[in-house]
Amino acid sequence: MSLRYCFEQDYVVKTLDRSKKNDLAVIDPDGIDPKIIKAAVARGVHVYGYLNACALEKGRSYYDEFKDLRIAEYSGWPGEYWVDCTDPKWREHLISEANRFKLAGCKGLYFDNTDLYYMCLKGFREEHTKMIKPAPRAWSVYESLMHVMEELVDMGLVVMPNGGDVFVRKLVANGHKNLIKTVNQESVLYSDSKRVSRDDTEYFTEYLDWCKEQGFYIRGIEYTKSLTQAATAKAYYRRRGWQGIYISKHHDLRGD
Numbered sequence: 001m002s003l004r005y006c007f008e009q010d011y012v013v014k015t016l017d018r019s020k021k022n023d024l025a026v027i028d029p030d031g032i033d034p035k036i037i038k039a040a041v042a043r044g045v046h047v048y049g050y051l052n053a054c055a056l057e058k059g060r061s062y063y064d065e066f067k068d069l070r071i072a073e074y075s076g077w078p079g080e081y082w083v084d085c086t087d088p089k090w091r092e093h094l095i096s097e098a099n100r101f102k103l104a105g106c107k108g109l110y111f112d113n114t115d116l117y118y119m120c121l122k123g124f125r126e127e128h129t130k131m132i133k134p135a136p137r138a139w140s141v142y143e144s145l146m147h148v149m150e151e152l153v154d155m156g157l158v159v160m161p162n163g164g165d166v167f168v169r170k171l172v173a174n175g176h177k178n179l180i181k182t183v184n185q186e187s188v189l190y191s192d193s194k195r196v197s198r199d200d201t202e203y204f205t206e207y208l209d210w211c212k213e214q215g216f217y218i219r220g221i222e223y224t225k226s227l228t229q230a231a232t233a234k235a236y237y238r239r240r241g242w243q244g245i246y247i248s249k250h251h252d253l254r255g256d
Helices: 008-016 034-042 061-071 087-106 116-122 139-152 167-171 199-214 227-240
Strands: 002-005 024-027 047-052 054-059 069-071 080-083 106-110 158-162 184-185 216-224 244-248
Touching: 002 008, 002 244, 008 024, 008 034, 034 047, 034 087, 034 227, 047 054, 047 087, 054 061, 061 069, 061 080, 069 227, 087 139, 106 139, 106 244, 116 139, 139 158, 139 167, 167 199, 184 199, 199 227, 216 227, 227 244
Parallel strands: 002 024, 024 047, 047 106, 106 158, 158 184, 184 216, 216 244
Antiparallel strands: 054 080, 069 080
């Protein structure tokens, strides 16, 4: 199964067109004609939709509706904010979006930014930005995300957390392993064509090895323009028995 990740609207149609039978295309369906997605699914393409579980972007059509739920700016991503996922209207929004994606033909979800649980657990110590409003308690973030995931799985969707290692470990420890079949992790080895720190590589390698022991399907994204680095990353994943890797030249993920 070949992987393509595309979260830039201008490139989604091209990404779906280039995807073949049994390929996995992870896309942002927002603004994409459902007929285009359904056509790809009819050709045998497996499509996952991007669902931003705990952050809100200014460019979204629903931004004004939820901007009162902003907690803090998202460091490194201008115009994006951590959002209070414990609010009932946000949970309803996530379910509604997921249902819309399912009707378009998506079989799974790239469930992003569950790291909010860790941020609240640690008191946003890693976020170098001014708080807009007090963050919710970590336990309430966990409970909200867990219940949303239960609803999504009941809808027949595969939920693929991106990152969120602390959240994923807690789900398993609390007996909710059934909510996860696959995980995604970015930059185990490379970010912007630079080697990440040895500590980061060791940390995320241990996490993904643990996920493998849980029986989860492992997917990863490595950001590099170097063919040598891409080959090194592929060999690394292969040695560890991790099943999927996507090499991207761009952090905004254009499906290249």
